[in-house]
Amino acid sequence: MLDRFDYLRNLAEGYERGPVLEDMMSRFGTDVWNFAYFLTRRSEAADDVAQEVFLAAYRNLYSFRGGENSLKSWLLKITRNKSLNYLQSAFVRKVLLLGDRLPSEKALAAEDRHFETLEREMLWQAVLELPVKYREIIILEYHYDLKLKEITQLTGISEGTVKSRSHRAKKKLAASLGENH
Numbered sequence: 034m035l036d037r038f039d040y041l042r043n044l045a046e047g048y049e050r051g052p053v054l055e056d057m058m059s060r061f062g063t064d065v066w067n068f069a070y071f072l073t074r075r076s077e078a079a080d081d082v083a084q085e086v087f088l089a090a091y092r093n094l095y096s097f098r099g100g101e102n103s104l105k106s107w108l109l110k111i112t113r114n115k116s117l118n119y120l121q122s123a124f125v126r127k128v129l130l131l132g133d134r135l136p137s138e139k140a141l142a143a144e145d146r147h148f149e150t151l152e153r154e155m156l157w158q159a160v161l162e163l164p165v166k167y168r169e170i171i172i173l174e175y176h177y178d179l180k181l182k183e184i185t186q187l188t189g190i191s192e193g194t195v196k197s198r199s200h201r202a203k204k205k206l207a208a209s210l211g212e213n214h
Contacts, residue, residue, distance in 0.1 A: 053094060054087060054090070054091050054094070057087065057090060057104065057108070058087055061104070061105055061108050062083065062087075064105065064108070064109070064177065065082075065083045065086050065087070065108055065109070065112050066079050066080070066083045067079075067176070068109055068112045068113070068116070068172060068173075068176075068177070069082035069083055069086070069112050069115070069116050071160070071161070071168060071169070071172045071176070072112075072113065072116035072117070072120070072165060072168065072169055072172075073116050073119055073120060074161055078116075078119055081119070082112060082115045082116050082119055083112075085115045086108060086111045086112045086115055089111050089115070090107075090108060090111060103183075105177070106179065106183050106186065106187050109173070109177065109179075109187055110186075110187045110188075113169065113187065113188065117165075120165065155210060156206070156210065159206050159209040159210055160172070160206065162209065163202055163205055163206070166198060167198055167201060167202035167205060168202070169188070170184065170188075170195060170198045170199050170202055171199070171202045171203075171206070173187065173188075174199060181195060181196070
């Protein structure tokens with residue numbers, strides 16, 4: 034099955050990137066924002082990260098060659114890197130240590146749109162409470178439906194480590210959800 038973005042593999046210098054960027058933002062904007070939010074747990078950070086992701090994609094559009102990576106995994110990899118950079122910045126660490134880490138009202142509204150039932154809401158909260166290294170694996174595996182190989186390529190983590198983190202994340206979720214019942 035060909036992706037409608039397969040033509041990007043042959044995109045030449047000088048081709049107008051604006052319409053391509055608009056199409057990517059339209060198709061993957063929600064996925065990029067959600068993944069940034071899943072990792073940072075802050076709607077303002079997700080806004081900033083999403084803008085940075087599409088700016089980086091625009092700048093590097095001619096170098097995208099696809100291969101085994103889909104456009105979606107390429108954008109999610111950029112999102113992961115930008116989100117982790119955000120979380121590692123000294124300013125953010127200081128602000129988050131002093132501030133409230135609960136999602137804002139805007140984020141809660143987004144959460145309500147995505148998780149309509151009480152069980153899904155409880156699962157969502159449990160996933161958000163996982164450490165980033167587990168949270169990202171669960172999100173990539175279940176929310177974005179990426180295969181093991183894609184997750185290893187996107188994260189740069191070995192297959193065994195991804196499997197181990199997935200297993201541990203599921204155990205932590207089961208324990209967390211078991212305590213809530």
